[in-house]
Amino acid sequence: MTTYPxxxxxxxxxxxxxxxxxxxxxxxxxxxxxxxxTMALYTCECGRSEEMRAEIQQMINQGxxxxxxxxxxxxxxxxxxxxxxTKSGFNLLAWVTPFLxxxxxxxxxxxxxxxxxxxxxxxxxxxxxxxxQDQYVKQLEKELQEFEEGEIS
Amino acid sequence: MIEIGKVALLFSVxxxxxxxxxxxxxxxxxxxxxxxxxxxxxxxxxxxxxxAITLLSYALVTKNYEIKYVAENVSNNLPAFYxxxxxxxxxxxxxxxxxxxxxxxxxxxxxxxxxxxxxxMPYVIATLAGILLFFMVLLAFFSNPFxxxxxxxxxxxxxxxxxxxxxxxxxxxxxxxGYVGFSVPFAFAIAALLTRKLDSEWIVSTRRWTxxxxxxxxxxxxxxxKWAYVELGxxxxxxxxxxxxxxxxxxLTGTAFLHSIMIQERKGMLKIWNVSLIIITFxxxxxxxxxxxxxxxxSVHSFGASKLGYVFIVFLVTSAAFSxxxxxxxxxxLRSENKLDSFLSRESSFLFNNWILVGAAFAIFWGTLFPxxxxxxxxxxxxxxxxxxxxITIPIGILLILITGICxxxxxxxxxxxxxxxxxxxxxxxxxxxxIGLLLAGIRNLYALMSFSLIGFxxxxxxxxxxxGVKARRRYDxxxxxxxxxxxxxxxxxxxxxxxxxxxxxxxxGITGSSAFSTEKDQILKKGxxxxxxxxxxxxxxxxxxxxxNAEVLSASFEVYQDGKRLGILNPSKHYHxxxxxxxxxxxxxxxxKEDLYLILGxxxxxxxxxxxxxINPLVSWIWWGTYILIVxxxxxxxxxxxxxxxxxxxxxxxxxxxxxxxxxxNES
Numbered sequence: 001m002t003t004y005p006x007x008x009x010x011x012x013x014x015x016x017x018x019x020x021x022x023x024x025x026x027x028x029x030x031x032x033x034x035x036x037x038t039m040a041l042y043t044c045e046c047g048r049s050e051e052m053r054a055e056i057q058q059m060i061n062q063g064x065x066x067x068x069x070x071x072x073x074x075x076x077x078x079x080x081x082x083x084x085x086t087k088s089g090f091n092l093l094a095w096v097t098p099f100l101x102x103x104x105x106x107x108x109x110x111x112x113x114x115x116x117x118x119x120x121x122x123x124x125x126x127x128x129x130x131x132x133q134d135q136y137v138k139q140l141e142k143e144l145q146e147f148e149e150g151e152i153s
Numbered sequence: 154m155i156e157i158g159k160v161a162l163l164f165s166v167x168x169x170x171x172x173x174x175x176x177x178x179x180x181x182x183x184x185x186x187x188x189x190x191x192x193x194x195x196x197x198x199x200x201x202x203x204x205a206i207t208l209l210s211y212a213l214v215t216k217n218y219e220i221k222y223v224a225e226n227v228s229n230n231l232p233a234f235y236x237x238x239x240x241x242x243x244x245x246x247x248x249x250x251x252x253x254x255x256x257x258x259x260x261x262x263x264x265x266x267x268x269x270x271x272x273x274m275p276y277v278i279a280t281l282a283g284i285l286l287f288f289m290v291l292l293a294f295f296s297n298p299f300x301x302x303x304x305x306x307x308x309x310x311x312x313x314x315x316x317x318x319x320x321x322x323x324x325x326x327x328x329x330x331g332y333v334g335f336s337v338p339f340a341f342a343i344a345a346l347l348t349r350k351l352d353s354e355w356i357v358s359t360r361r362w363t364x365x366x367x368x369x370x371x372x373x374x375x376x377x378x379k380w381a382y383v384e385l386g387x388x389x390x391x392x393x394x395x396x397x398x399x400x401x402x403x404x405l406t407g408t409a410f411l412h413s414i415m416i417q418e419r420k421g422m423l424k425i426w427n428v429s430l431i432i433i434t435f436x437x438x439x440x441x442x443x444x445x446x447x448x449x450x451x452s453v454h455s456f457g458a459s460k461l462g463y464v465f466i467v468f469l470v471t472s473a474a475f476s477x478x479x480x481x482x483x484x485x486x487l488r489s490e491n492k493l494d495s496f497l498s499r500e501s502s503f504l505f506n507n508w509i510l511v512g513a514a515f516a517i518f519w520g521t522l523f524p525x526x527x528x529x530x531x532x533x534x535x536x537x538x539x540x541x542x543x544x545i546t547i548p549i550g551i552l553l554i555l556i557t558g559i560c561x562x563x564x565x566x567x568x569x570x571x572x573x574x575x576x577x578x579x580x581x582x583x584x585x586x587x588x589i590g591l592l593l594a595g596i597r598n599l600y601a602l603m604s605f606s607l608i609g610f611x612x613x614x615x616x617x618x619x620x621x622g623v624k625a626r627r628r629y630d631x632x633x634x635x636x637x638x639x640x641x642x643x644x645x646x647x648x649x650x651x652x653x654x655x656x657x658x659x660x661x662x663g664i665t666g667s668s669a670f671s672t673e674k675d676q677i678l679k680k681g682x683x684x685x686x687x688x689x690x691x692x693x694x695x696x697x698x699x700x701x702x703n704a705e706v707l708s709a710s711f712e713v714y715q716d717g718k719r720l721g722i723l724n725p726s727k728h729y730h731x732x733x734x735x736x737x738x739x740x741x742x743x744x745x746x747k748e749d750l751y752l753i754l755g756x757x758x759x760x761x762x763x764x765x766x767x768x769i770n771p772l773v774s775w776i777w778w779g780t781y782i783l784i785v786x787x788x789x790x791x792x793x794x795x796x797x798x799x800x801x802x803x804x805x806x807x808x809x810x811x812x813x814x815x816x817x818x819x820n821e822s
Contacts, residue, residue: 025673032536039394040538043387045738045753083538085523090531094523098516098545102508109508113501117493 022066027056030070032083040083155220158208158299161201165252166289168198172282180275180348191278192263198285199256206253209246209298213239218309221302222246228311228732230702235317241325242316244461245298250326251442252288254333259285262337270358276344284336287468295461311732317703320380324373328400331370332438335407337362339435342428346479351424351486356414363414363431364791367407368784374400375780386738386753388673388768390776393542398521399441402514406434409510412503420500424487425480426507432476437514439469444521497573502560509556513549520545543668551603554661557654558611561618579617584610601669608658608665615651615658622648641789649790656783659775666772667749675755675766686767689750690714693765694722696757704728704737709754709763713743725754725765749773 028041035048059069073081085091172194179187209222213236218224226239226246241247259281266274292298315321338359345355377397382390391397410430416423443465480487493500520537527535562576587609591602619637622644626636641648674686678693685691694710708726712719723741730737743750748771755764 029540032538039392043385043389043392043539045386047736050756078534080524080534080536083536084540084544085527085535085537090527091535094520094527094537094541095544098512098519098549101515101519102512102549105512106508109504113493113496113504117496117498117501 022060022064022069024053024056024060027060027066027069028053030066030083031073032081034077034081154208154212154217155299155301158205159293159297161205161208162289162293162297162299165198165201165205165256166286166293168194168201169282169286169289172198173279173286176275176279176282180279188275188278191275191282195256195259195263195278195282195285199253199260202249202253202256205299206240206249209249210237210240213237213246216309218306219302220298221300222298224302224306224309226309226312228309228703229307231309231312231317232702234322235312238316238322239312241329242312242321243298245292245296245300247325247329248288248292248296249298251329251333252285252292254326254329255281255285255288255336258333258337262340266358270354272348272350273341273344273355273358276347277340280340280343281336284340291461291464295464308732311703311730314704314728314730314733314735314737315384318380318384320376320384324376324380327369327376328373331366331368331373332400332403332441334362334366334369335403335431335435335438337366338410338431342431343476343479346428346476346483349483349486351428351483353414353418353421356417356427360414361791361793363407363411364787367404367411368787368791370400370404370407371780371783371787374404375776379777382773383740383742384737386740388671388751388753388766388770389667390773393520393539395444395521396441398517398542399437399444402517402521403434403437403441405510405514405517406430406437409507409514410434412510413507416500416503422489422492422500424489425484428480428487430507430511432473432480436469436473436476437518439465439472443469497563497570499560499563502556502563506553506556506560509549509553513546513553516545516549517542547600547668550661550664551600551607554604554607554611554658557657558607558614561614561651576614576617580610580613583613598669601665604661604665608661611658612655615654618651619648645792645794646790649786649788649792652786652789653783654786656779656781656786659779659782661779663772663775663777663779666775667770671768671770673766673768675764677762677764679760679762684765684767687769688716689767689769690717691723691752691765691767693763696761696763701728703732704730707754707757709757709765711741711752711765713750723750723752725752727754727757744774746774746778747771 025042031041031052033039033041033044033046033049033052035044035046037044037046041049041052056069059072064072070082079086085094087095172191175187175194176191178184179191209220211217212220212223213227214233216223216227216229216231216236222243222245223239226243227236231239239246241250259278262277262281266277270277338355341355341359345351374397377400378390381392385392410427413423413430414427417427443462495501520541523537524535527533558580562580563573584606588602588606591605596602596605619640622640623633623636626640627633630636630639641652672687674684676684678684678691680693680695683690683692690713692712692714694712697706697708697710699706699708706726706728708724711723711725713721713723720743723743725741726739728737728739729735738753741752748769751768751770753766753768755766757763
């Protein structure tokens, strides 16, 4: 790119900062770069991405809002210019499916775990005098200690 | 040299095929010397691949343009270490590295298990040789790195400037080590299915391999993120590119596997699930390579569309079908008595952890493949990029943090409500206090509020675990530090795991902070002018122009002040690489624990003014520090202990076992 168009781009961006609420950074998150790098516009730093940002700024200066700018790019490049699918029609599937799958599997897992942990009739717990309980607790701790040491090494 | 390389690859194909056949026959016919022969074949194949990879590396470093791969990936003035890294910059070179690493792992597995796992090993070797055969066929017949250029050139096309970064020296090999490493537990799982030895032996014997692969994959992913952060120059570290996603998916399922195997080891449950998880993880590692090499999904990482994609899809489908067949035909043996002592137990919480991790992997898988589905169903090409993945994964990530905190609070087998509430008390209090504190500090971003408060909850629950452990340990070691050291060292897997959790939580702090609170500003600056962003002031000092070996550089200087205090000079720059006709943006970063000041030079005008873009990314360095802690934790968890003594007479005779030894071990099992 020669110097003059570059200056023009920079001036456009600079003047655009003074305009309405739509900003380049809002719009660039919605679009892909068209240089073929396959990156979202806001993540691309190539020459084409600079031009696109300038185009966007120009459109903002003309009074276009985010939706109108994105629509103009979609009309030119097709749906693939959007950085994410729309939330309507067939594309809605993209957004809903992961959560739906998570929900269905979550409910199924909850039920499965309930089934696995369904209690068998509990046997009455034997009651020992406290001094004998202490003896067993000590023995249990010792054995657990030995078990874990043996297990991890 | 070229012919030696080609012949080495061809012989390695033959040896891989030979290994599969003799391993199978050796096991079926109980012929010990066949098995020994299969082992030697793999060792020989490794020697051949080592020769091949050495020759290619030498050709790259010495710029031997007779070889097409060399001519396409290096140039005369490329420094030697970047020329060496070109080994994995192109398609066939990276495939060769993959095959070499796989063969290296096979040899390590052979030596590790010379006197162990007599029944499993023949099929382990056969499975690994099968995977190696696939890569060797690709290398020998579809993408040969030793292909001649066919004409003479004096200069190569050079290395992609994006790859000329020290991070790229380590990112791909580390990632490959992780990918390839998962082949080992996968092979043991397949061997367990084939031999119907479906107890926990295959899991116990590959536990360290799994942690090793997971660790390397983690490091590979983080190095990739770091590279993107410093090299791509857009201010972020994760762009949800299909290939990034492809590395993240096996990480998620591998993480799920690392947790769920504990239930099988303790309770003998979830056999089908664990076998399926490791198979899915392995297939996802291959899917990642398929995406890079097929061109089916547009990606910044792609090597371009090629025929290799079809070969990969055949391998993927065959492996998936074969694995599924094995699971279905052995489902009765895999069925275990699934009984939990209580719904409120560590086992249940691990299963919920699996649900979220695999759910996240599915969400990413779905988003990555949705463009293909859309094109197939509607005939319309669409893109599924960062906004989609951020929307989908942030709530799942928060759920994951929550479950990470809850898991350690619940006892194994059966947690009583009282016990749960007691454990919950302090972490719960920290959660509430943090939430109130953050609200009072003016934070209103719901995700950030939840994330930070839950991270506090998780970290407190881990601290409590250490506290309780040290307290109990002090009966044996009165000194607190000695007690802590012995606690961690004696229960390496458990406390190493907690340290990994601490690392992951710190990384989550960084991810949350940088995602929710980053600020950016751009401005045109003339020499001497000052740009202000938050409490920073950047004074533009001027532009320097100079040449390096590969590039013409425009470097801008900015004097940086914070609240009026001088911090130093930062130099963001533009590098023009004439050979590739590409301009790269080299960012300048000033990193502290609190935030990164990130400068991008947008452009330089003829009047000397510059277009400067500045990001302030809070807490990014926590991601890197969290990773260091994670590495320490994983190393502790996988640190070997005493090697178990061979458990049977048969196993001791495994070096060249005879029929009797086989029968003995099979009867024991």
